[in-house]
Every structure is written in C-alpha cells, then in structure tokens.
Amino acid sequence: MEKKKISQSVLKRLPGYLAYLKSVPDGSSAYISATALANALGMGEVQVRKDLAMVSDGGRPKIGYLRESLIDDIEQFLGYDNTTDAVLIGAGKLGQALMGYKGFEDYGLNILAAFDKNPQMDRTVEGKSVYHIDKLEAFCRKHKVLMGIITVPGEHAQEVADLLIAGGIKAIWNFAPTHLDVPRNILVQSENMAMSLAVLSVHLQAQIKEEKESGK
C-alpha cells in the first residue's frame, strides 16, 4: 500500500505488534483481529485498530487480518525487507555482544565491520573484521554505509559521531551514555540504559520504604 506519514509513537508500537504476531504458535487461526491483538498486549482496541490501518489495508470487518500478510505489511513498512549496512565502533564487551547477535538479521540490519582504537586485540570477532578507527571514514564512504552503532565509552562518543558523519552516515544508534551533537538531518537513537536504571532504582526504593512502613 501507499506509505502514509506516521507518527513516532505509532512507529514505536509496530515492533510490539510484530513480536506478538510472530510469537503466535503454528496451528493457531490464520486470522487475527485488532481486538485480539489489543487484548493480548493490554492495549486499547481503538489505538491498535488505527495503528494497523496505517500500515496495512488487509483488515476485513469481523474477520481481521491474515496474520502472515500483516507480518509482511509491518515488516515492509519498517523496511526490514531491505538490508541496512552498518558499522560498529568500539569492539569491547557490549560491541562484541551486538556483533554476535543473530537477531539483527530479522530487522534487515547487517553489521559489515567493527572499528576500535585498539585493533590488535582481535583480528575478527564473530566472523567480522575489526579495523583501526583511522580507517572508519574511508570505509563508510567506500561501502556507502548509512548507519553507525556507537559502543565506545561516553567520553569518546562525540568524536566517533563526528567521524561517522564525515563518512556520510545518516543515522546513529548510540549506546554511549552521552548526548551527541549532530546536524539536523542525522538521526540519533540512543539506547539509554542509565534512564532505565533510574526508573528501576526509584521504584525499588519506594517498594522498600512501603514494606518498612507496613512493618513487614
């Protein structure tokens, strides 16, 4: 279907639908309704109905969507059927974990190579080459890489971002706990574990306080 403009909040809900649709056991009904999806995910029915209508025109009244077609429509919308080549910078523990993560293939993400300040540590990790960071910019240009994944410590993240942008990338997936200054046309998506830990920590403190007060 013709692609509609879609808000970031709708966009962020699509992977949840996709994960659920893929988790439905083989042998279940081939059809799924917006109502069933809403109930399974604990979401509002109207919202789910609207979201799905944005990405698929396969919904039929009282029957719902053919599950496999809906999966295809969402994946196509998200561009998972096209391969995105990426480079990863910082081949430490987190970087290596991401380099070895097989699940990225489902999202069309292909990590071409990694770069590190300390390239003698390993020639290849998970079957992928680790080069010196000096080679990053030229590599990005040569292979027309559009995405960079930053897994270096916070204090080096900005310089890495600058190198990536000089190399022509258009999107950064940032795992460093740092704000990055980038031009307007570059998208930075930060995986902010510190934010999650703040929420978890404050919740636990409140729980502990409550238990003390209730005299447990």
Added chain:
Amino acid sequence: MEKKKISQSVLKRLPGYLAYLKSVPDGSSAYISATALANALGMGEVQVRKDLAMVSDGGRPKIGYLRESLIDDIEQFLGYDNTTDAVLIGAGKLGQALMGYKGFEDYGLNILAAFDKNPQMDRTVEGKSVYHIDKLEAFCRKHKVLMGIITVPGEHAQEVADLLIAGGIKAIWNFAPTHLDVPRNILVQSENMAMSLAVLSVHLQAQIKEEKESGK
C-alpha cells in the same frame, strides 16, 4: 531534602544531567547554573531549572549549584548510594556483556549471580557464578534479591519473569523483545532495541528515497 513526588519524565531526564555533570573536566568552575546545563544539553532553561529544584535545594540565584553537591543530590535521589542486588538470567553474549560491565557500580547495581538453562557452559563469568535456572527462585528468596535482569530469548522471557516473581523480586529489567505479563506491583523496564531499530530503519528509508528523488 525531603523527597518530592516526581514524574517519570523528570526522572528520565536526571541521568542525562548526571552524566553531563560528571563529564565536566576537573579544573572547571565548582559552580554550574541551570542555564549552563540547559545550553550544554540543548534543553529548555525553565525545564532544567524546575527539574533540578525537585531534587536539590542547593541552587543559589545568579550562582547556580555547587557541582559536586548537585551530583550527590541527584545520585541520592536516584538511590545510587544504596546498593541494589540483582540476578541475571540468560548467560549468553548479551548477558555476559552486562555481567562484565563495570559501569553498573556507579548506579549502585550489583549483579550477584547469573542463571542459565545450560549451566555447564561456564562455571563463572566475569568472576560471577552461573547457576542452573532451577536454583533461581530459592536464590532470590535467600538473598532477598529485588531485581531481575532478563537476557534470555523472547520465547523464554515470560517463564523467567514468573520464576523471578515467585522468588520475590519487585522489578524486572527486560532485554528480551517481548511483552511481559506481571502483577501490578512489579515494575518492568524494557530495553527495547527493536523499537530503536524501527525508528532508525524508517528514517534511513526516507533518506534514501529523498536522495533518489533529488537525483543524486
């Protein structure tokens, strides 16, 4: 200071302030103003001023906050001065990366041990024991663990969550790409990489389309 009720959105901004305050080089001024912080992080001045006033009463007109005191106030507010013991389930690549991540100490997070369905793989990882998942519930009860970190594949995440809750934990940090059904008093914080990838992927598609249309 007396702890105020604070919204999730304020809470989520605090780690950003903290990271910046800690990144200011030694030898800079001992004071920092809300204005300077707002400028450095590209945020609104009024918002930063309000946020800081929620967690610290050390701000002085025209001078700002003593940086070290503000760091202490935010850390105390977030409970990083108390140690939170956690267990991690799923000692694969991502699990091992998290077990070895030294930065968690700064957040008061202490991973006591890991659990896996396949414990013969390693006796210890990063100096921490890896036990069979059968021992998880009893371990959590014995050590009064309040937080579980789930790094198993999506299809096993719900059963692991159920085990953790049976063991008495109150908060789950979920790295599995799955919605978890939990009782109301349990907080689930999901690290949703699939959501980030959706945003990145759609941005890149739009960029590619734009470049094609502009005839590059």
